[in-house]
Amino acid sequence: MTDQPFRPEARAPRGFADKRAATLRAERRIVEQVSKVYEQWGFEPLDTGAFEYADALGKFLPDSDRPNEGVFALQDDDEQWMALRYDLTAPLARFAAQNWETLAKPYRRYAFGPVWRNEKPGPGRYREFIQCDADTVGSARPEADAEIIALAVAGLEAAGLPRGTAVMKINNRKLLNGLLTAAGVATEGQKLGVLRAVDKLDRLGTEGVTLLLGEGRKDESGAFTKGAGLTAKAIDSVLAFVAAGQTDRGATLDALSKVIGGSPEGDEGLEELAKIDAALKGLGVGGDQAAFDPSIVRGLEYYTGAVFEADLLLETLDDKGQAIRFGSIGGGGRYDDLVARFTGERTPATGFSFGVSRLAAALAAAGRTEAGETRGPVVVIAFDQARMADYFAVAAELRNGGLAAEVYLGSSGMRAQMKYADRRLSPAAVIIGEDEFAAGTATVKDLDLGRDLSRDMTDNAAWKAERPGQQTIPRADLVAVVRKIVEAAQ
Amino acid sequence: MTDQPFRPEARAPRGFADKRAATLRAERRIVEQVSKVYEQWGFEPLDTGAFEYADALGKFLPDSDRPNEGVFALQDDDEQWMALRYDLTAPLARFAAQNWETLAKPYRRYAFGPVWRNEKPGPGRYREFIQCDADTVGSARPEADAEIIALAVAGLEAAGLPRGTAVMKINNRKLLNGLLTAAGVATEGQKLGVLRAVDKLDRLGTEGVTLLLGEGRKDESGAFTKGAGLTAKAIDSVLAFVAAGQTDRGATLDALSKVIGGSPEGDEGLEELAKIDAALKGLGVGGDQAAFDPSIVRGLEYYTGAVFEADLLLETLDDKGQAIRFGSIGGGGRYDDLVARFTGERTPATGFSFGVSRLAAALAAAGRTEAGETRGPVVVIAFDQARMADYFAVAAELRNGGLAAEVYLGSSGMRAQMKYADRRLSPAAVIIGEDEFAAGTATVKDLDLGRDLSRDMTDNAAWKAERPGQQTIPRADLVAVVRKIVEAAQ
Numbered sequence: 001m002t003d004q005p006f007r008p009e010a011r012a013p014r015g016f017a018d019k020r021a022a023t024l025r026a027e028r029r030i031v032e033q034v035s036k037v038y039e040q041w042g043f044e045p046l047d048t049g050a051f052e053y054a055d056a057l058g059k060f061l062p063d064s065d066r067p068n069e070g071v072f073a074l075q076d077d078d079e080q081w082m083a084l085r086y087d088l089t090a091p092l093a094r095f096a097a098q099n100w101e102t103l104a105k106p107y108r109r110y111a112f113g114p115v116w117r118n119e120k121p122g123p124g125r126y127r128e129f130i131q132c133d134a135d136t137v138g139s140a141r142p143e144a145d146a147e148i149i150a151l152a153v154a155g156l157e158a159a160g161l162p163r164g165t166a167v168m169k170i171n172n173r174k175l176l177n178g179l180l181t182a183a184g185v186a187t188e189g190q191k192l193g194v195l196r197a198v199d200k201l202d203r204l205g206t207e208g209v210t211l212l213l214g215e216g217r218k219d220e221s222g223a224f225t226k227g228a229g230l231t232a233k234a235i236d237s238v239l240a241f242v243a244a245g246q247t248d249r250g251a252t253l254d255a256l257s258k259v260i261g262g263s264p265e266g267d268e269g270l271e272e273l274a275k276i277d278a279a280l281k282g283l284g285v286g287g288d289q290a291a292f293d294p295s296i297v298r299g300l301e302y303y304t305g306a307v308f309e310a311d312l313l314l315e316t317l318d319d320k321g322q323a324i325r326f327g328s329i330g331g332g333g334r335y336d337d338l339v340a341r342f343t344g345e346r347t348p349a350t351g352f353s354f355g356v357s358r359l360a361a362a363l364a365a366a367g368r369t370e371a372g373e374t375r376g377p378v379v380v381i382a383f384d385q386a387r388m389a390d391y392f393a394v395a396a397e398l399r400n401g402g403l404a405a406e407v408y409l410g411s412s413g414m415r416a417q418m419k420y421a422d423r424r425l426s427p428a429a430v431i432i433g434e435d436e437f438a439a440g441t442a443t444v445k446d447l448d449l450g451r452d453l454s455r456d457m458t459d460n461a462a463w464k465a466e467r468p469g470q471q472t473i474p475r476a477d478l479v480a481v482v483r484k485i486v487e488a489a490q
Numbered sequence: 491m492t493d494q495p496f497r498p499e500a501r502a503p504r505g506f507a508d509k510r511a512a513t514l515r516a517e518r519r520i521v522e523q524v525s526k527v528y529e530q531w532g533f534e535p536l537d538t539g540a541f542e543y544a545d546a547l548g549k550f551l552p553d554s555d556r557p558n559e560g561v562f563a564l565q566d567d568d569e570q571w572m573a574l575r576y577d578l579t580a581p582l583a584r585f586a587a588q589n590w591e592t593l594a595k596p597y598r599r600y601a602f603g604p605v606w607r608n609e610k611p612g613p614g615r616y617r618e619f620i621q622c623d624a625d626t627v628g629s630a631r632p633e634a635d636a637e638i639i640a641l642a643v644a645g646l647e648a649a650g651l652p653r654g655t656a657v658m659k660i661n662n663r664k665l666l667n668g669l670l671t672a673a674g675v676a677t678e679g680q681k682l683g684v685l686r687a688v689d690k691l692d693r694l695g696t697e698g699v700t701l702l703l704g705e706g707r708k709d710e711s712g713a714f715t716k717g718a719g720l721t722a723k724a725i726d727s728v729l730a731f732v733a734a735g736q737t738d739r740g741a742t743l744d745a746l747s748k749v750i751g752g753s754p755e756g757d758e759g760l761e762e763l764a765k766i767d768a769a770l771k772g773l774g775v776g777g778d779q780a781a782f783d784p785s786i787v788r789g790l791e792y793y794t795g796a797v798f799e800a801d802l803l804l805e806t807l808d809d810k811g812q813a814i815r816f817g818s819i820g821g822g823g824r825y826d827d828l829v830a831r832f833t834g835e836r837t838p839a840t841g842f843s844f845g846v847s848r849l850a851a852a853l854a855a856a857g858r859t860e861a862g863e864t865r866g867p868v869v870v871i872a873f874d875q876a877r878m879a880d881y882f883a884v885a886a887e888l889r890n891g892g893l894a895a896e897v898y899l900g901s902s903g904m905r906a907q908m909k910y911a912d913r914r915l916s917p918a919a920v921i922i923g924e925d926e927f928a929a930g931t932a933t934v935k936d937l938d939l940g941r942d943l944s945r946d947m948t949d950n951a952a953w954k955a956e957r958p959g960q961q962t963i964p965r966a967d968l969v970a971v972v973r974k975i976v977e978a979a980q
Contacts, residue, residue: 006545007831007832007833007834008543008545008546008548008831008832009543009545009546009832010546010584010585010587010588010832010833011543011546011584011588012538012539012542012584012585012588013539013541013542013543013566013570013572014566014568016538016539016540016541017539018536018537018538018539018585018588018589019535019536019537019538020534020535020536021534021535021536024535024536024537025535028535039867039894040867040889040893040894040895041867041885041889041894041895041896042866042867042869042894042895042896042914044510044511044866045509045510045511045514045515045518046508046509046510046511046514047508047509047514048502048506048508048509049502049503049506049507049508049618050506050540050574050604050606050618051503051506051618052502052503053498053499053501053503055496055498055499056498056499056500056501058498072564073564074562074563074564076503076504077608078504080503082503084540094500094501094502095500095502095508097500098500098501098502098508099508104910104913104914105900105910106898106899106900108896114540116540118567128539128540128541136899138900139899139900139901140901141878141899141901143878143879143882143897143899144899146882147882147897147899150882275878278878278879279878279879279882281879282878282879282880282881282882282883282886283882283883283886284883284886341497341498342497342498342499342500343497343500344497376532376534377529377530377531377532379532388631388633388765388768388769388772389633389768389769389771389772390772391772392633392636392637392640392769392772392773393772393773393774395531396772396773396774399530399531403530404529404530404531404532405530405531405532406531406532406598407633407637408596409596409626409629409631409633409634409637410595410596410628410629411629411630411631420594420595423594424532424594
């Protein structure tokens, strides 16, 4: 028996990703740009802790019935159950209820940060991801919904989705509710079943949804999903409602009013949509940016009025160049009962949430990565071990000139150092040996140019003689020459 | 028995803070400025997940001996224990070990984000806080330590601690180790006892540390801490070593060489400090910015060479205006064995870490808050309910002019709306009623000026007549007039 020390395996837990420079820079750019917009619209930042007490979080994840299902929960030393937040809305409701008396109301806040879901991990399915939310608590006005929609449009534009590359689709839960009440559907359970059926329209088509609205549907695997049990007549009116969307917001309102006709809740919903339309016009948001679409229902149970969804219109490709459907990149709506869970008093609220990692992935899949997000620093080659302090001074000089620069700090020779600079995607390397120090010069290598030139050189001797992309310059010109190379590399 | 619905109490878990605008803007400014510097020095961002497997995290928190002591841990559904990271170094060691073959080496990375410690919460004692780290993995050169030190100096300067307000104090574990070996102290446990005793010099003074180096010390409560058990002669040489610091790095090196004299490990430590000194000179880091101080040992067990600590020199005041000692705001050092826990191969590494929340608190306690961090947006008053879409267009116009602006979205009257703007610390309010719409004008109120003027007005009637800080202007001048007020309010 040997007495080997214990060596843990170096691996990240399942469903948790290590993110490196290109991903992080893209995600941070999104968060920075969106935050700037949100602050400009008067939304103030809020950051709540990672944990909430489990009873405060509630159970609003779709398809989770067991306690603590879907969340990471643990018991504190005072035996209270805490869970990592699964979204940023539940903590906001808790915060608003806790601080309601002292808040300036209506309270507009935005937030971003990781949320955690204890789901089965798989390829591309993570258990931790970054969300970014904006919400207004304390305003029942449809204009508050309109503001959130317009804010989301402006935010996504700033995040890299210019006009025409995404659209907000808007609906109102009250329309469908009114329609169902008029059709004699009374139970909340049945209404929820209808919502969930309509939510699958994209995936299952009219035929599948018709089955789910009626008796139920058997999928390819043979598994049976019980339906909402509507009558054929009720199913027809739901399908007519869902299909009432037009390209223009005003035309859709007209079409909807014909389908909904007369139930008080339905009329209320229509009136709210009309006010949202007017406010969006005031904010200059066109029908190509935000449209009414009655097929949008959103999966979450807690919405009470307007619901909306941001859909990507960009063509996205997977690794193999195949077109993939990205679909929704965010959504939200009005949830007037969430704060009341704590206080017992109805507190109107509305908000929008999008996945930062998901948007970054969508932008990457659409080929919209910014060049600056992948480049490394200028590398000062450690040519002469006795000259390290001098190389540090060179790097400092480049940094003072506004450039990103570093000295190679390993123990390898020239060839490995050039390879290192290459792997860092450095635009340039600086080489100063005894000759250069003595002559007051520096050798600068344009690494992109060097790569391009050497690709065409089959002769090793020619490569050595020409040193493609390399030039020796007066030491005083160093910052200016390197800056020119760096700027060309962007 | 009544059938009341369950109402959870709205409260954040103990030790978790809700952070609002002023705090968050200050923390984010720090992270942004520091990140910019770190990237410029060639450090690339890395973000690992919140969880690590418990065996990968290891047990490096000071004073925690039981498994999972001090961390938030839970069992995954495959029965593996996971724990939330308690710092950013352990996840880096895991990441570096996992990806060593594919990394461009030496690997420089920076990271920031929350870390979690499952400690007893108390006033000002949080269980979640933001750390910001920079590390170089794969370089044994003392120049790598020097670079980290200089980087920390540059980072803290960018974060709002200009030259003269903080100092990096540097030491090397090898010096004390060499000294102890020469004095016949052989066991690791005894050496650790000496480290922990010296670490308390600030708090206990020479007398207290002398007791802890010897037999032990009884504190005011009567609790006894066992000492390191050194001989009187060994205690004397430790105390002489600790007191050898001089104002100048070169002079300290000279003084230390006299105290250390001759042990191979001590000489190695001195040589490393000499190289660090030379590299710091190359980077233009003066003795006032980074000094050698043999009394710095750092609490963590895993350091193997250079250790350093950033000390605040600013005068800081508590809420009552009393001077408080903030002390260390960050630290780091060389830890050549941490990656080897996984791989079995020694992998040299060095890094610096500081607490973002702690630095923000220090800057606030020193009265160095930026004005922009507290101001709210311009508020467009909802004077006429039928004109909401027009008010939205006004807010959009202000935002297009680069200003932060919002429309009041509640249902209260004028007085409450002005109070709301006041509470948001808005610089200005815009009032447009039917008269103004008809005349093509707008009324703008400078809220700071209004507050100043009305402070001197005891007569309510005069206040009403004069409307302090209020002016009616042509509608076309709105953005320009409001911008002037906002700029004056910064």
